[in-house]
Amino acid sequence: MSLEFSALEQQMLAQIADLEGDPTGAYNVRINGESYARMSTDNVKITPKKGQAGIDVVVKPNVKGESVHIPVIITDSGRKELVYNDFYIGKGADVTIVAGCGIDNCGGEDAQHDGVHAFHLGKGSRVKYVEKHLGSGAGSGGRILNPVTKIEQDAGSNFELSTVQLGGVTRAVRTTTAKLGAGAKLHITERILTSDRQTAKTQFDVTLAGKGSAVEVVSRAVARNHSQQEFISHVRGTTQCYGRVECDGIMLDKAVIRSTPQISAENVDATLTHEATIGKIAGEQLIKLQTLGLTVEDAENMIIQGFLA
Amino acid sequence: MLQLQDIVYSVPDGKGRKTILDGVNLTFNDGERIVITGHNGSGKTTLAKIIMGIIQPDRGRIILNGEDITKLDVTARAKKGMAFAFQQPVRFKGLTVGDLLQVAHGRFALRSELCEYLSAVGLCAADYLDRELSGELSGGELKRIEIAMALLRDGAVTVFDEPEAGIDLWSFDNLIDAFDTLKDGKKITIIISHQERVMRSADQLVVMQSGQVQQVGTPAEVLKVIRPATPCAKLQRSQK
Ligand SMILES: Nc1ncnc2c1ncn2[C@@H]1O[C@H](COP(=O)(O)OP(=O)(O)OP(=O)(O)O)[C@@H](O)[C@H]1O
Ligand SMILES: [Mg+2]
Numbered sequence: 001m002s003l004e005f006s007a008l009e010q011q012m013l014a015q016i017a018d019l020e021g022d023p024t025g026a027y028n029v030r031i032n033g034e035s036y037a038r039m040s041t042d043n044v045k046i047t048p049k050k051g052q053a054g055i056d057v058v059v060k061p062n063v064k065g066e067s068v069h070i071p072v073i074i075t076d077s078g079r080k081e082l083v084y085n086d087f088y089i090g091k092g093a094d095v096t097i098v099a100g101c102g103i104d105n106c107g108g109e110d111a112q113h114d115g116v117h118a119f120h121l122g123k124g125s126r127v128k129y130v131e132k133h134l135g136s137g138a139g140s141g142g143r144i145l146n147p148v149t150k151i152e153q154d155a156g157s158n159f160e161l162s163t164v165q166l167g168g169v170t171r172a173v174r175t176t177t178a179k180l181g182a183g184a185k186l187h188i189t190e191r192i193l194t195s196d197r198q199t200a201k202t203q204f205d206v207t208l209a210g211k212g213s214a215v216e217v218v219s220r221a222v223a224r225n226h227s228q229q230e231f232i233s234h235v236r237g238t239t240q241c242y243g244r245v246e247c248d249g250i251m252l253d254k255a256v257i258r259s260t261p262q263i264s265a266e267n268v269d270a271t272l273t274h275e276a277t278i279g280k281i282a283g284e285q286l287i288k289l290q291t292l293g294l295t296v297e298d299a300e301n302m303i304i305q306g307f308l309a
Numbered sequence: 310m311l312q313l314q315d316i317v318y319s320v321p322d323g324k325g326r327k328t329i330l331d332g333v334n335l336t337f338n339d340g341e342r343i344v345i346t347g348h349n350g351s352g353k354t355t356l357a358k359i360i361m362g363i364i365q366p367d368r369g370r371i372i373l374n375g376e377d378i379t380k381l382d383v384t385a386r387a388k389k390g391m392a393f394a395f396q397q398p399v400r401f402k403g404l405t406v407g408d409l410l411q412v413a414h415g416r417f418a419l420r421s422e423l424c425e426y427l428s429a430v431g432l433c434a435a436d437y438l439d440r441e442l443s444g445e446l447s448g449g450e451l452k453r454i455e456i457a458m459a460l461l462r463d464g465a466v467t468v469f470d471e472p473e474a475g476i477d478l479w480s481f482d483n484l485i486d487a488f489d490t491l492k493d494g495k496k497i498t499i500i501i502s503h504q505e506r507v508m509r510s511a512d513q514l515v516v517m518q519s520g521q522v523q524q525v526g527t528p529a530e531v532l533k534v535i536r537p538a539t540p541c542a543k544l545q546r547s548q549k
Contacts, residue, residue, distance in 0.1 A: 220403075248402065287363055288399040290383035291392065292412045292458065302412070306403035 003029070003037050008104060009073055015166070016100030016132045017071035025067035028055050030083070032076050044068055044095070054084035054116075057097075061090030061122065068097045072115065077107020077141045082114045091122035091154070099131040103143040103169075110142035110170075118150040121157040121184075128160045135168030142170040151178035151186065155210060158185045164308075165192040165200060174202045180241075182210030190219040191308045194227035194255070204233040208241035208270065217245040222304050223255035234262040237270030249278035250307060252300070311337040311466055311497055316359060316369035318352075318520075329355050330366070331520040337466075337513070339495040342488070344508050344528075346501070347517030353501045354396055356517070357468045360499070361393045362386045373466070392462035396470035396501070398455040400443045406454055407438035413458040426457045429487045431480040448475045453484075460487060467491060468499045473507065485510065508532065 003022055005013065009031065013019040026044035029037045040046045043063040047056050057068060070085065089095060105111045121127060135143030153159055165172060178186055186206065194200050206215045215235060223229045235243040249257040261274035281303050289299035318330040330352050337343050345353050358364045360371065362383045371379045378386060401409070410423045420438060427437055430453040440446060442454070452475050459467050473481055485506065491498045500507055508514055514531045516524035524531045
């Protein structure tokens with residue numbers, strides 16, 4: 001079977017989910033509120049929810065190297081949707097999940113996707129979860145995204161979350177909560193680019209409840225023009241555990257970045273750190289690249305691209 | 310030929326201004342290696358920044374091959390073939406050693422080509438190209454990469470600000486060889502250094518003191534005169 005997509009849809013799928021041609025493995029492609037295409041495999045079952053929008057994704061225990069693509073596209077101006085996706089990862093399974101949402105808004109009304117993703121990781125399972133968010137289209141209507149990610153990790157599981165906002169998103173609020181069991185590891189990287197009058201807010205709330213659990217959050221933000229970003233994180237450790245949050249921001253023009261770190265160590269063996277550095281591009285970095293022959297503008301772009309890579 | 314004519318530079322200081330360079334006149338000829346030395350704070354780095362256009366002098370002119378370049382910015386001077394290895398290398402989050410070497414090279418270069426330049430400064434090349442140019446590299450590694458970038462520019466005028474700083478002796482010997490490769494034809498190499506071996510290798514040795522040129526000449530001429538009372542030596546004498 002071959003899937004039919006418009007040129008715009010194809011381009012968006014490539015950008016948000018690295019999809020060119022038909023996906024391999026399990027997938028669910030959601031376009032303008034409909035599940036446009038869905039495929040389960042022997043090891044990964046995708047079923048639509050009853051009574052509300054969304055899917056259940058069940059990954060069998062101990063399967064290795066599985067992949068799931070679940071991109072979402074909105075091209076209707078005025079469309080607003082709330083979608084619930086649940087992921088049940090069997091113990092010992094190893095899976096890569098590529099989500100991502102693109103909104104192309106050519107009209108005057110807001111288009112909005114609120115995705116609530118809940119992950120239940122069985123013992124010793126590994127998940128690599130990648131989501132890219134992108135806004136485009138010439139319309140005056142907003143391109144709004146509010147991803148909610150809830151993560152529950154059983155003992156010894158490993159979750160790698162990478163979230164990227166590539167630009168063009170008018171307003172976004174990301175809310176991520178996680179609770180880690182013994183020896184579980186969570187690694188979050190976040191890259192957010194805003195410009196014009198866009199706003200983006202990130203809230204992390206991580207509880208290290210299991211002995212030897214660890215979280216690392218690395219957030220990099222670039223805010224241009226009059227855009228505003230806010231980063232709020234709370235890491236709580238109730239046992240022997242390790243947590244590190246690093247938030248770096250580059251501001252240009254009249255942009256604003258706010259960072260509110262909170263770490264609560266509720267056990268003497270909890271080691272928690274938070275580093276935040278916000279500022280404009282360091283003058284010496286620009287000068288260095290200028291001495292290599294770049295213009296100030298090219299130097300800025302190179303620094304930003306590298307920073308967000 | 311590069312000429313510095315009556316360069317004066319000052320910075321605001323409380324109510325008045327503090328003079329950092331006070332009427333510097335120097336002429337560097339094509340094909341020459343010039344070594345600039347002098348006490349800490351004597352104005353060597355400031356002079357290098359003025360040569361590169363990183364800061365603008367209050368007064369004076371910089372002439373490159375007959376053209377007044379005083380008003381040109383850093384990029385324009387780089388395009389004229391002026392290169393600078395900073396005293397303190399700059400770190401970049403998210404950019405790799407390879408990324409910067411590629412920019413320094415100016416046009417597309419094969420990895421193997423970039424590697425050669427890293428080998429010239431004593432770094433085992435391929436391991437380094439993909440490393441981030443950040444805190445995870447040691448001070449000496451950063452410094453050598455900084456020097457490799459300047460060598461790669463292969464410019465008409467190259468300024469190295471204390472290339473020996475933080476580099477072990479063994480690597481330093483190799484560095485001197487690397488500088489020798491620049492000594493062909495018309496290129497001007499300016500090395501700011503406190504190392505006697507580097508000083509002795511100069512065609513022209515310049516000694517700065519308190520923002521002024523105190524001595525200029527061949528190393529033999531100049532080193533005979535200076536052997537100066539260092540602040541420490543003076544102190545020891547006065548304590549006797
Ligand atoms: N922007 C500035 N504001 C105030 N003082 C400055 C500034 N730049 C340089 N100076 C001062 O000017 C003097 C010369 O500094 P410079 O860095 O040129 O010295 P240097 O000869 O390179 O010293 P070193 O051998 O330690 O590298 C120093 O006293 C320094 O403190
Ligand atoms: Mg100096």
